[in-house]
Amino acid sequence: MTSPESAGPGYDVVIVGASLAGSAAAVLLARRGARVALLERRSDPDAYKVLCTHSLTANAYPVLAELGLVPALEKAGAVRNEARWYTRWGWITPKAAPGGPELPYAYNVRRSVLDPLIRRRAAETPGVDLLPGRRVTGLLTEGGRTAGVRAAGPDGERELRARLVVGADGRDSAVAKLAGIPARTHRNARFGYLAHFRDLPLAGGIGQTWFLEPDMAYAFPNDDGVTVLAVLPDKKRLPAFRADLEGAFLSFVRALPDAPPVDAARRVSKIVGHLDYPLHTRRPTAPGLALVGDAALTGDPLWGVGCGWALQSARWLTEAVGPAAAGHGDLDRALASYARVHQRRLRGHQLLAADFAGSRPFNPMERLVFSAAARDEAMARHMYLFASRLIGPFRFLSPPAVAKAVAINLRHRRAGAGS
Known part of the structure; x- marks a missing residue:
């Protein structure tokens, strides 16, 4: 038997998931007058996502600036993410035009730094209640629309009612599943492994990506002198990696054109990865409910766009529903606006990525x-x-x-x- 959250404050928005998308949405919605409950299943305030490119593409910079995180990221040693790419025609090395503005940038920064930073920003924002250690077990519905969540936590199971529920709980979103929102799945014919290294210099001190058609690899310098090195081979290479993960990983890196000197570097993390990482696309709204970040769209990790899209989708949602979420407008119309923006901005990228995820050579x-x-x-x-x-x-x-x-x-x- 559950009891409603009648003794505590009422909420305009309940957000499930206090990682990048959820924490950003909480801050931005609260600044627009909404009372926000931010639920996180993990109890540790320093919890973070381990399997990630640890890179924020330049499209994320305006959101980072709005959140006020740029000075903190710079102080934490985040690296501006210049990059170059290897192709069969040679290296592509973007540079600012002579006399022109510098190239847009965001940052390479480990999630162990980024996630606690943005979560603290949310917890410190007036109007946001961060509720750690709470796992959503059900959705509340009224009149055919979502009206809150049922969550289990240290104090038992409770109901939190709100005008809007936001699923920011990742690619395997419990909120989406409970709401019956199916995912369109695109097969990924590559698998991936990554590890963190110290003392691994990169040419020009900037990120490197290798388009080997069909195999891929990248190396991104991060904060505190750590370099994230990842390989994304075609699945035909799986037997070698299953037989000897470290040996296959290092052999793959050594064979890269202009390979970084991995044998002279020091590995400071486990080699972690996914053998199967399909791309997911979901309808981003339902009555009384919205999805942001990977819950709405999970891209191919080889492009390193997930963090940027998580922050952008939180901002698009806030811009669309901010007044309505606080009780000053038509929420259904606002959610329809968010869905249109999300699909218009990301559908083309996802279709192209899903096609390339088939491990084909360049068209x-x-x-x-x-x-x-x-x-x-x-x-x-x-x-x-x-x-x-x-x-x-x-x-x-x-x-x-x-x-x-x-x-x-x-x-x-x-x-x-x-x-």
Whole structure:
């Protein structure tokens, strides 16, 4: 038998999950006048997600700035995430245009630093009650819409009622399952492992990604002198990794073009990973309910976009439902607006990522643009904007961009023929 949360304060919003998306949504909604209960199943305030690229793409910077976290990240040693990418045509190394602004950036930072930082910001925000050690066991419904949650915690099982419930509880979202929101699943033909190293210098001191078609790898410098090194091979390589994880991991890294000196480095974490990591896409709203972060859309980890999209989706939700969540507007209309924005901003990215997750080589259009980016600084900047998720697939592969890539590659071919 459960008892309603009648003795305590009422809430406008209950958010399930106090990681990046949930904590960001709690802060932003509370600043707009909502009373927020932020539930987290883990009791440890320093809990964090272990399996992650530990990178925030540049699209996340405006959200970090709005949350007031940029100074704290800089103080914690977060590394601005410049990057370059290896392709069969050579390295793509984006640089700012001469006399132009610097390239947009966010940060590489370990989740052991980032997660407690953003959770503390939420806990310190007036209007937010952080409730750790609470696991959602059911949803409350009234008139065909979600009206709160039932949660088990240290003090037993309780009901918390609210106008809006937000699922920010990850790719295996309990909120989505309890609400009956199915996930569209896209098979991932790659698996992945990563580990943290010290004393692992990278060329130029910046992140490196290897497009090996179909295999992938990346190395990102992080705070406190730690480098995150990840391999994402085609599943045909699984037997070797199952037989000898460390040996296969190191052999894969040693074989990379311009490989980082991994044998001279010191591994300071376990080698962790997923043998199967499908991409999930869910409808981001239902009556009285919204999903943010991985609960709404789980991308392919090889692109390193999950953290950025978690923060962005929290902001999109807040911009759409802020007044209505606090009781000053039509919540259903606001949720419909959030769903439209979420789908418009992320659907194209996810479709392209799901196609590439089939472990295929580059298609003709990608070959055209990637080869041009390896040969031209302006095209490299164009690719950087896409990799940072500041432009979408349609702009990345727009007719002007394709025409420019054709011209670059023709000039390159003519120069080669004349040499």
